[in-house]
Amino acid sequence: MAININETKSAEIKPSKSKSGKGKAAALGPPIIVAATKATSDPKGGWKRGVGIFDFVLRLAAIGAALAATATMGTTDQTLPFFTQFLQFQASYDDLPAFTYFVIANGVASAYLVLSLPFSIVCIVRPHVVGARLLLLILDTVMVALTTSGAAAAASIVYLAHNGNPNTNWNAICQQFNDFCQRVSGAVVASFITALIFVFLVVLSAVALRRN
Amino acid sequence: MKPGALEFRGSTSTPKNGVNRGVSVLDFVLRLVGIIATLASAITMATTYETLPFATRFIRFRAEYNDLPSLTFFVAANSVVCAYLFLSLALSILHIVRSGARGSRIILVLFDTVMLGLLTGGASAAAAIVYLAHKGNSRANWLAICRQFNSFCERVSGSLIGSFVGISVFVLLIILSAVALPRRSSHH
Numbered sequence: 436m437a438i439n440i441n442e443t444k445s446a447e448i449k450p451s452k453s454k455s456g457k458g459k460a461a462a463l464g465p466p467i468i469v470a471a472t473k474a475t476s477d478p479k480g481g482w483k484r485g486v487g488i489f490d491f492v493l494r495l496a497a498i499g500a501a502l503a504a505t506a507t508m509g510t511t512d513q514t515l516p517f518f519t520q521f522l523q524f525q526a527s528y529d530d531l532p533a534f535t536y537f538v539i540a541n542g543v544a545s546a547y548l549v550l551s552l553p554f555s556i557v558c559i560v561r562p563h564v565v566g567a568r569l570l571l572l573i574l575d576t577v578m579v580a581l582t583t584s585g586a587a588a589a590a591s592i593v594y595l596a597h598n599g600n601p602n603t604n605w606n607a608i609c610q611q612f613n614d615f616c617q618r619v620s621g622a623v624v625a626s627f628i629t630a631l632i633f634v635f636l637v638v639l640s641a642v643a644l645r646r647n
Numbered sequence: 648m649k650p651g652a653l654e655f656r657g658s659t660s661t662p663k664n665g666v667n668r669g670v671s672v673l674d675f676v677l678r679l680v681g682i683i684a685t686l687a688s689a690i691t692m693a694t695t696y697e698t699l700p701f702a703t704r705f706i707r708f709r710a711e712y713n714d715l716p717s718l719t720f721f722v723a724a725n726s727v728v729c730a731y732l733f734l735s736l737a738l739s740i741l742h743i744v745r746s747g748a749r750g751s752r753i754i755l756v757l758f759d760t761v762m763l764g765l766l767t768g769g770a771s772a773a774a775a776i777v778y779l780a781h782k783g784n785s786r787a788n789w790l791a792i793c794r795q796f797n798s799f800c801e802r803v804s805g806s807l808i809g810s811f812v813g814i815s816v817f818v819l820l821i822i823l824s825a826v827a828l829p830r831r832s833s834h835h
Contacts, residue, residue: 526786532782533778565829569826573822579760583764583771584768586768587771589775590772591773591776594717595776600714602714603780604790606788606789634761641824641825644829
């Protein structure tokens with residue numbers, strides 16, 4: 436906490452100079468503790484403004500990651516050049532409901548991030564605003580849950596596609612659909628990065644909400 | 648009130664201090680609910696097994712939670728989150744007693760968010776596998792095993808509910824901590 440020393444000194448001098456007029460300072464005797472209010476400790480909101488700028492930059496990075504995840508998963512389509520009796524020869528994201536949910540979740544996260552940029556700018560311009568920061572924190576928390584759930588559901592299906600499962604007789608389809616599996620794994624990694632950035636955003640908003 | 652003026656805070660609780668204390672008590676109660684929910688989920692999933700009375704050439708006749716790695720991760724995640732909630736009860740009680748402890752509230756927000764991510768990851772990975780086990784997938788040639796292992800599937804689906812209750816508890820906990828942070832209180 437940055438305590439303004441000049442104001443402290445003026446509060447010390449006052450009781451000795453004027454004993455009658457200023458009742459509030461004279462009645463105290465030795466000056467005790469100066470409770471730093473909002474105006475004296477952080478009038479320009481310096482570090483809160485820095486936190487707000489960092490928040491904005493992280494949001495831009497998260498937009499990149501979420502859009503990359505959505506686009507990579509949404510445009511994945513692999514058609515094998517041969518045709519067998521047992522396996523379908525085409526794989527795309529809407530064959531597996533977990534991947535469809537992944538695309539929806541990351542799409543919602545990207546749209547939310549783009550819409551939250553103005554609120555982030557408001558938090559930079561006015562560092563002491565509480566309502567906008569609280570709103571961003573609440574929505575960011577919900578987005579952590581949404582993004583992580585989409586990424587984890589897709590990750591479990593990708594793991595199954597890579598390794599198969601002998602206990603339930605599920606075959607590893609990645610051995611045929613190699614390119615599809617690689618792209619999908621990359622999309623899942625991008626989504627986990629988005630979730631991590633959301634966690635940072637929540638903690639940043641919590642730090643900036645502190646009363647000085 | 649001029650800036651820099653000396654402020655007196657009495658020892659009686661102001662209304663805002665009361666709101667902070669109420670928020671901290673609600674935080675404690677929510678943590679207890681979360682402990683119960685995640686513990687129930689972990690135990691239900693871990694004690695689920697089903698043995699079919701017959702054996703065929705293609706399908707195993709016994710299903711357990713550690714046959715599927717996602718369900719194993721689910722049990723592990725719920726156990727870790729349950730242990731974390733139990734340990735964070737101490738910090739929660741501290742916040743009830745001293746309503747103005749801001750640094751520890753931010754640490755609690757950080758850990759709550761990380762645990763929210765872990766819990767959501769475990770719950771949705773297990774949910775994806777359970778959905779697959781119920782419906783199967785014709786494209787990947789994956790059979791729906793729930794047709795044979797009926798009670799196994801039912802118990803596993805039920806244990807997911809406790810985990811989702813835990814997720815909403817965590818979201819509420821983070822929002823409560825965020826609401827309590829900018830409030831002025833008498834203890835610093």
